[in-house]
Amino acid sequence: MDPMNYIVLAAIVFTIGAVGVLVRRNAIIVFMCVELMLNACNLAFVAFSRMHGGIEGQVIAFFVMVVAAAEVVVGLAIIMQIFRTRRSASIDDANLLKN
Amino acid sequence: MNTVPLQTTAVSAAVGGGEAATFYVLGTLVVLAALGVVFSRKAVYSALMMAVVMIGLAVFYGINQAPFLMVVQIVVYTGAVLMLFLFVLMLVGVSSSDSLVETIRGHRLLTAVIALCFLVPLVSGLAAITAGEPVGLSAGVAAAGGSIPWIAGEIIYRYVIAFEATGALLITAVLGALVLAHSARTKKKRTQRQMSQDRIRGDHPTPLPGPGTYARHNAIDMPALLPDGSVSQLSINPVLAARNPELQHGVPEDLSYSIGAAPDEKPDTAASDNDGQREDEGSWTR
Structure with a gap:
């Protein structure tokens, strides 16, 4: 097995996540699909790190995880705030900045 | 990739057969779970499928000589981020399943076209590359x-x-x-005077019927029966009724033979009428 297979798998998972972002309308699931895309990129980073014998890929993947955690915290807080004012978690309903 | 440093040739960083087997089994699982995240109708199932993807990726990190990232993936993603997702799901409403009807015409088709345009060239291009033996981190x-x-x-x-x-x-x-996440009170707090006025002037001055007034069942999700044998919509907690409307008709078999149809009043309006009262009045014993 060639290590490029990991990159192919990362591409497939990334595409699935992108399809989810485009298709689903529940804001929480859209967020999960964004996480899926970030994780696919992390897999590619880690696989490249091993292929080239450098640790930089793992360091970048670590930073991606930190940023993703911060993004999830703020994003979910925004979703909860939208749900409080509009009683809906659908991204089609959030068409105003202020209720 | 042909210039493998001399140091690493001694340490085996090669991709073995066991790794290939793990990759194909676990890779299939990860792809299926990722499809499950996107296409399951209920958001909770999506979150659980997400957990499968995360743990599968953690195993891949372990295989790819990244033990630290494997642990971080499990602790941070599966442990913290995913539990945060589930927590918000429970707050926002588990039962809020999407309608999968498309609002924009041709949305799905265009999405599929875009996905194929992205995936096919990328995968075919990447599959054509042979990286050879990885250098490895040893x-x-x-x-x-x-x-x-x-x-x-x-x-x-x-x-x-x-x-x-x-x-x-x-x-x-x-x-x-x-x-x-901090929320200011959107409505003014109702005083006891207002509550009592609303209660007397409203259409239900007496306490609401309690749930489950049978001899055998007193669970909170069993509706009470009215004297004519019909189900009292008011006896169920509005939260339970909103989660699962079938609870309104969850009358035991042996008692339901004499029960007519449920009252015609709409359960939604009845629930929302009593919503404020039940939330605000702690003294209203049911």
């Missing part, structure tokens, strides 16, 4: 005295600016979450 790990000291050295010395920036980012995110 030499560097041995030089740095371990995988984690190596990562730590890189973060603290070479990427220290980015490290500080992520610290600032995390602090900002915490503050943002605090500000966003």
Whole structure:
């Protein structure tokens, strides 16, 4: 097995996540699909790190995880705030900045 | 990839048959679970499928000589982020399943076209590349005295600016979450006088019927029966009724033979009428 297979798998998972972002309308699931895309990129980073014998890929993947955690915290807080004012978690309903 | 350093030739970084088997089994599982995240109708199923993907990726990190990232993936993603997702799901409404009707015409078709345009060239192009034997991290790990000291050295010395920036980012995110999740009271707090006035002037001055007034069942999700044998819509907690309307008709078999149809009043309006009363009045014993 060639290590490029990991990159192919990362591409497939990334595409699935992108399809989810485009298709689903529940804001929480859209967020999960964004996480899926970030994780696919992390897999590619880690696989490249091993292929080239450098640790930089793992360091970048670590930073991606930190940023993703911060993004999830703020994003979910925004979703909860939208749900409080509009009683809906659908991204089609959030068409105003202020209720 | 042909120039493999001499140090790493001794340490086997080659991709073995066992790894190939793990890759194909686990890769299939990860792809199926990722499809499950996108296409399951209920959001909770999506979150659980997400957990499968995360753990599968953690195993891949372990295989790819990244033990630190494997642990971080499980602790941070599966442990913290995913539980946060589930927590918000429970707050926002588990039963809010999407309608999968498309609002924009041709949306699905265009999405499929875009996905194929992205996936087919990328996968066919990547599959054509043969990377050969990976260099592997063993030499560097041995030089740095371990995988984690190596990562730590890189973060603290070479990427220290980015490290500080992520610290600032995390602090900002915490503050943002605090500000966003804090909610001011949107409605004025109702006084006891107002509540009693509303109750007397409303259409239900007496206490609401309690649930489950049978001899055998007194669970909170069993509706009470009225004297004529019909189901009392008011006896169920509105939260339970909103979650599962079938609870309104969950009358035991042996008692239901004499029960007519449920009263014609709409359960939604009845529930929302009593919503404020039940939430605000702690003294209203049911």
